[in-house]
Amino acid sequence: MSDQAEKILVCVAWPYANGEKHIGQIAGAYLPPDIFARYQRMAGNDVLMVSGSDTHGTPITLQAEQEGIEPAAVVDKYHEMFVEGCLAMALTFDLYTHTDTQNHWDVTQQVFQRHLANEFIYTEVQKQWFDPEAGRFLADRYVEGTCPFCGYAGARGDQCDECGRLYDALELTDTRSKLSGSNELEVRETEHFFLDLGALNEPLLAWVGSGKEHWRSNVLNFTQGQLNLKELRGRAITRDIDWGIDIPLEGYEDKRIYVWYDAVQGYLSAAIEWADLSGGEWQAWWDRDLAPDARHYYFIGKDNIPFHTQIWPGMIMAYNDDSGEREPPLAGLSETAQGLATAGLNLPYDVPANEYLNFGGAQFSTSRGNVIGWNTVLEAYQPDAWRYVLTAMSPESADSEFTWPDFVELVNNELVANWGNLVNRVLGFAYRRFDGAVPQPGPFDPADEAVLADIRAGFESVAALYEAVKLKAALHEVRRLSQRVNQYLNEKEPWRTIKTEPGAATTAVYVALQAIDWLKLMWAPILPHSSEQLHIYLGYTQSLFGRLNTTSIEDARGEHLVLRYDHESASGVWQASSLPAGQLLQKPAPLFAKLDPAEVLGEEWDE
RNA sequence: GGAUCGGUAGCUCAAUGGCAGAGCAAGGAGCUCAUAACUCCUGGGUUACAGGUUCGAGUCCUGUCCGAUCCA
Numbered sequence A: 001m002s003d004q005a006e007k008i009l010v011c012v013a014w015p016y017a018n019g020e021k022h023i024g025q026i027a028g029a030y031l032p033p034d035i036f037a038r039y040q041r042m043a044g045n046d047v048l049m050v051s052g053s054d055t056h057g058t059p060i061t062l063q064a065e066q067e068g069i070e071p072a073a074v075v076d077k078y079h080e081m082f083v084e085g086c087l088a089m090a091l092t093f094d095l096y097t098h099t100d101t102q103n104h105w106d107v108t109q110q111v112f113q114r115h116l117a118n119e120f121i122y123t124e125v126q127k128q129w130f131d132p133e134a135g136r137f138l139a140d141r142y143v144e145g146t147c148p149f150c151g152y153a154g155a156r157g158d159q160c161d162e163c164g165r166l167y168d169a170l171e172l173t174d175t176r177s178k179l180s181g182s183n184e185l186e187v188r189e190t191e192h193f194f195l196d197l198g199a200l201n202e203p204l205l206a207w208v209g210s211g212k213e214h215w216r217s218n219v220l221n222f223t224q225g226q227l228n229l230k231e232l233r234g235r236a237i238t239r240d241i242d243w244g245i246d247i248p249l250e251g252y253e254d255k256r257i258y259v260w261y262d263a264v265q266g267y268l269s270a271a272i273e274w275a276d277l278s279g280g281e282w283q284a285w286w287d288r289d290l291a292p293d294a295r296h297y298y299f300i301g302k303d304n305i306p307f308h309t310q311i312w313p314g315m316i317m318a319y320n321d322d323s324g325e326r327e328p329p330l331a332g333l334s335e336t337a338q339g340l341a342t343a344g345l346n347l348p349y350d351v352p353a354n355e356y357l358n359f360g361g362a363q364f365s366t367s368r369g370n371v372i373g374w375n376t377v378l379e380a381y382q383p384d385a386w387r388y389v390l391t392a393m394s395p396e397s398a399d400s401e402f403t404w405p406d407f408v409e410l411v412n413n414e415l416v417a418n419w420g421n422l423v424n425r426v427l428g429f430a431y432r433r434f435d436g437a438v439p440q441p442g443p444f445d446p447a448d449e450a451v452l453a454d455i456r457a458g459f460e461s462v463a464a465l466y467e468a469v470k471l472k473a474a475l476h477e478v479r480r481l482s483q484r485v486n487q488y489l490n491e492k493e494p495w496r497t498i499k500t501e502p503g504a505a506t507t508a509v510y511v512a513l514q515a516i517d518w519l520k521l522m523w524a525p526i527l528p529h530s531s532e533q534l535h536i537y538l539g540y541t542q543s544l545f546g547r548l549n550t551t552s553i554e555d556a557r558g559e560h561l562v563l564r565y566d567h568e569s570a571s572g573v574w575q576a577s578s579l580p581a582g583q584l585l586q587k588p589a590p591l592f593a594k595l596d597p598a599e600v601l602g603e604e605w606d607e
Numbered sequence B: 001g002g003a004u005c006g007g008u009a010g011c012u013c014a015a016u017g018g019c020a021g022a023g024c025a026a027g028g029a030g031c032u033c034a035u036a037a038c039u040c041c042u043g044g045g046u047u048a049c050a051g052g053u054u055c056g057a058g059u060c061c062u063g064u065c066c067g068a069u070c071c072a
Helices: A021-041 A058-068 A070-087 A102-117 A196-210 A217-228 A259-263 A266-278 A301-318 A336-341 A375-381 A385-394 A404-434 A444-468 A471-494 A495-502 A502-523 A528-537 A597-602
Strands: A007-012 A046-053 A095-100 A122-132 A143-146 A173-177 A186-195 A295-299 A358-360 A398-401 A547-555 A556-564
Touching: A007 A021, A007 A102, A007 A266, A021 A070, A021 A173, A021 A295, A021 A358, A021 A385, A021 A471, A046 A070, A046 A266, A046 A301, A070 A095, A070 A375, A070 A385, A070 A547, A070 A556, A095 A266, A102 A122, A102 A186, A102 A259, A102 A266, A102 A295, A102 A301, A102 A336, A102 A502, A122 A173, A143 A398, A186 A301, A196 A301, A217 A301, A217 A597, A259 A301, A266 A336, A266 A556, A266 A597, A301 A556, A375 A385, A385 A404, A385 A528, A404 A471, A404 A495, A404 A502, A404 A528, A404 A597, A444 A471, A444 A502, A471 A502, A495 A502, A502 A528
Parallel strands: A007 A046, A007 A295, A046 A095, A358 A398
Antiparallel strands: A095 A556, A122 A186, A143 A173, A547 A556
16 A cells, blocks of 8 residues: 555445346446456555445345245345355455445444434425234335226336326225235325435535536436436435334334435445454545545446435535534444544545446346346356456447347457467467476567557556546457557567577567566456466466455344455556566466357357 | 437447547458467448538537436
8 A cells, every 4th residue: 555545435336135136237337346446456546345235125025025034034145146246256345245234224323313413304294005904004015006097906006007107106096905905094194204305406516517527428417417407305214114224213113214325325334344344444435534535436327326426425415514513423333433423424536327238129127037147157157258248248338238149259259369369379389389488588679669569558548448437448458459469479470480580489479478468467357367367377476366255244233244355465566567587387278268159049048 | 297328330339520430240361379269451331310500510409210217
């Protein structure tokens, strides 16, 4: 950690722990931050990458009902499944946790208290369907009735399946409860807490109005377009449910904080949990006074843009507001989290939201059965093949379409042919003809100098693209540089000149090895597994990257699995190192498996 | 209904208002170190549609069609 090191907080969207994630979600929100974080660490910056499973909300309770198990069991099952996917694809979360932890509860309640003290939370009495038989208020999706527009008898919640119209659930007639089956429902009054987003409209508008030139234009325009209408309105924080975080006030024991309010706070609570586990300082990234230059990046899908450019920044502003009296920290707050009581928090620096990666002309959809499961495919193909393909197909500026023929073409005709084959031809030749060691080159001629200069320039050009989160363009640039080395080899023909001019052949092989040594680093954020393997083939003994590990953590709410990344052992640095002549090579083998189209395309992935 | 994005070569995508380009696929040639890989050459376009502004529009403006997200 040098003095010039920047603090980069890489925030990754929190996936619901309610099922296997599909490759569209990975391409959109989970792989890009890992590539970005790996680059930033190699560039010498202090990266903290956090996320976790979202354990609350109806997606969880619905899944629990379907499987006939408790919500907590659903959470454990799919949280673990996601962690396994992260391990297989090597997503380097400094901490991947979940939201049903004591720490997250404490942080959420602390933020709630501050919002309340700062008067950005108000209460309002609403009318809602109540099921006397079940003794519970009914969320929209637990009410069924007759559509006020078309008279369809099976209309649900707030939208009719038959005519598609939206309405207030109170407009339904002949209602029944999907909870108890009772058709004697009552409309009762219930009091809830609201976040006063209306009061935050102006401050948010001012915030997005300056210094956001680096934002993707669709994200910025969308955000400004909405805020310009000045129609932000209060949003209910609480619900009459029993799965969720308790409200830290007396008299509200049968209500819970609803998922959207606590989930976005995970970026903060996970940093605190990371600090707790590692002995680090979360304030080094989060405290606006201690770390005013820390840059926070939020990697999300486009459906999440309003939450990360309006609601969460608004919540941070409401937290930072100094008009209210500072409450003492809540009794349960851990020592690590105590600083929250006085801290002001940093706002997002960038929100590089992606569009969707679709499949079969439509979005991936479990109900339609067109899902390519992440964990499933990682068992079948190399993680770096997926990382390459999903980056090449990355929906950075528009929805894109996944097809299996494209998958095969990208792996075979680009990854294997361009880069894998370059490595294989050079390493194989060098290992056989130079006694398994990096040969001692003679003086460089202009062609040698030129190719090395071109590749070396990648440490600038590729860096700029990673830095700007233009990952697809970064991939294209490194691929262009790989091709440059193939061109150089065809020009030099060391396999021919080794018989006539051994000195020139030796130098050409050295130059090609040196170029590969550098390209390995430029590929590394996208292709960490194979770059690591190539690093070993080239005779290095330290590893480029650190190690992932899982631990089970126990707290007052029970046990939870966490994924952590230990960067200490990483030696990969973003600079043109010098490949030592004489360094012993390891016997090489192809980095990537070529795919058999018939085999891949014959597979049935529908289920 | 409102806000925003996208529609460019067979496919995937680029192009601060200034000669519409790249990779893959296709056709041809060279090479043989390499996973039938590599390199070179060629073909391929009414930039969704209709208007407008401009010396000049894929790009800016208006409208229409199609797709997507969010809000109501």
